[in-house]
Amino acid sequence: MLKRIHVQHLTLGMYLHEFCGSWMEHPFWRTRFLLEDAHDLELIHASEIHEVWIDVSKGLDVAAGTHSVSRAEADAQAEADLQQAAAHSASAHPAPNIRRQPSPMVQELRRAAQICAASKKAVVSMFHEARMGRAVDPAQAQELIEDMSDSIARNPGALVSLARLKTADDYTYMHSVAVAALMISLARNLGMNEEAVHIAGTAGLMHDLGKAKMPMEVLNKPGKLTDEEFAIMRAHPVHSHAMLKDSGLHPQALDACLHHHEKMDGTGYPDRLQGEQISVLARMTAICDVYDAITSNRPYKNGWDPSESLRRMAEWSKDHFDARLFQAFVKTMGIYPVGSLVRLGSGRLAVVTEQSPDALLAPRVRVFYSTKSQLRIPPELLDLSRPGCTEKIVAREDPAQWNFPDLNDLWSSAGA
Template sequence: MLKRIDVDQLTIGMHVHEFCGSWMEHPFWRGKLLLNDPKDLSAIHGSSIKEVWIDSSKGLDVPPGANAVLTAQSDAQVDSELLQAATPVANDLPKTREIARVPATQEMARAAKTCERAKHAVVSMFEEARMGKSVDVGGAGQLVDEISDSVARNPGALISLARLKTVDDYTYLHSVAVCAMMVALAKQLGMSESDIRLAGLAGLMHDLGKAVMPMAVLNKPGKLTDAEFKIIKSHPVEGHKLLLTGDSVDEIVLDVCLHHHEKMDGSGYPRGLSGDKISIFAKMGAVCDVYDAITSNRPYKSGWDPAESVRKMAEWANGHFDPVVFQAFVKTMGIYPVGSLVRLTSGRIGVVIEQTGKSLTMPSVKVFFSTKSNMRIAPHIVDLSHPSCNEKIQGREDPAVWRFPDLNELWSEIPGA
């Protein structure tokens, strides 16, 4: 029996079936859990969640005589109650959610919160996998929806923020970044809403196998030995095994986890698949995985500039990536992705803050340095796609050469980014 109750009625031993609210409002990455730790109960009470659904067949019921807000026999009835609460006429509901696009400057702060919450969710997911608990892929669905909503509002915001990782955060935020890029790429490829969601879920789960890799090897601050690399190369197979412990994990999610390191020329792993033997989703996973890996700081090297990374990937495209998928990826990210340091024809230097959608070579740039006077200037935004703009990008600049200490803060507008 499913019952909707006030959080004040929750007690140790109850099985939470679903939180009534966004995953952003509660402290758990999954939606279902058995309350057996007083800390979890305190965390729920400390959140903004007011009501939850409990399953009395899997845990304790409310005391005799206590009233529940609602009762239901199945998930279908729960969904029906939620639908009726949302609108009196179900037939008027749109088939897909309409989310208005907003400027990057408007989305950054919200994306930063989503990114941080998502990181903690992935940390919890990996910790549960390390402890041998079955993987609740379904519980990650709301997380994917929140990331997808941010991508819909502005693709560059969350994807770019997730690139800013510490060494300790890398594995977790990498999963968040790949999830966001998979969603954006799936949209670019014209996939259905269900496939877009599965692509995001696959991106979130693609590196689950790293949960069982030795931390000393995973975070080694130098080149791996052949023996250590062999261990790391086992993570797709190990992740696939972990996913199989969950209930009804979609084949797309399993496929991307197992095959995101395959290459078009057959030189990848673990199966050495080539060409059409690799699924479209695994090909997408390969592109997104590599981009985030090479643009992020790692224990053994600093990340490359986003524009330089796209150029390098284009050089590898023939043997490594599917050309159609890679071209769609470039259209998604831009030739000069958010965070790229560029020099304009005026001699001014700026950082890309947003794609304009009008041309891959005409993003919006925040200029802040004059090479003619060799000094900083008041930052201001130049939309290179605007008809009145007579400037163009002259070329990429190497951040390692210029060493601007506030470069990330300039494009993200988040202090200390």
């Protein structure tokens, strides 16, 4: 049985199942082990981690009367928070003022694939220039930001979803592309004007440029970082700011590059800012950065399912993220983002292919598997928001438990 407890109640003899927070935010090599070493306990107590999950079936339980939260309770609360965020966002955030001609998902995925390829090439070039000590000109990326913005205006899900698909080799570069796409989409859902949307996209594209100053053996290490290596990586926002401060980058975007790892509770870095001390654009970048990081595969850990990632982020939101902006992000992505594996009321499994306008709980899906017969079935597109549709999503599913090798192809191959 899993229980979530505050780290102050963590003792030797407990089985540590998971840290509460992105694995990118802590330097520990392991996340599941019996806590037997007093030094490990000291490291956890001294870290910025507030809560952990313990497995009481494999180690000691908390003392009687100690506050803890069960997995079922945590899931129910996260689900309620997401539902509330979706309901609040639907009425609280205005639609963007400028719209492009809508584009079907399949058609826009083809355009998005070309934009992703061009954007990756541009980011690779910028990182190369930075490594060589040359000045980087953000103005060179403005045409790409315009293309991204137009794509998202035509169909919000295509570019955002396609940019999530990346290999370990191109993670650093495609992460910048993905965060830029997420930032543009979030800014549009917040009703920002076109200039602000472009500034947000530029911040996303440039936010990790400081990683160009990281030693390649640390940046591309196929495993968890040591404490010393983690400290080196935590310096990348400062490097980003130093490299871009004289580049002509908009001051708001420059600030986001420096402060996108700050947290609302003041435990972030590099300046341990909290609450309103963190700029809106930096708070937006923090949300988009974490979402793409935890949904992406890394050499040492597979990314979480998009829907599961939102649920995890909802658990951390009170400490990590701006509540209003996270609500807007939920509306941007949908309760079940594109690529999520879900179970329908009929017992069939489906992958989410596209959001339905004004129906965050009823996206469009591709049904492809019957849990009753335990067999693949001919893929079928289904709009759960269509009047008369009797199917509905009853649960998220963990892709790791099913191991469908073509899950991404089921929603992306037709367009890409």
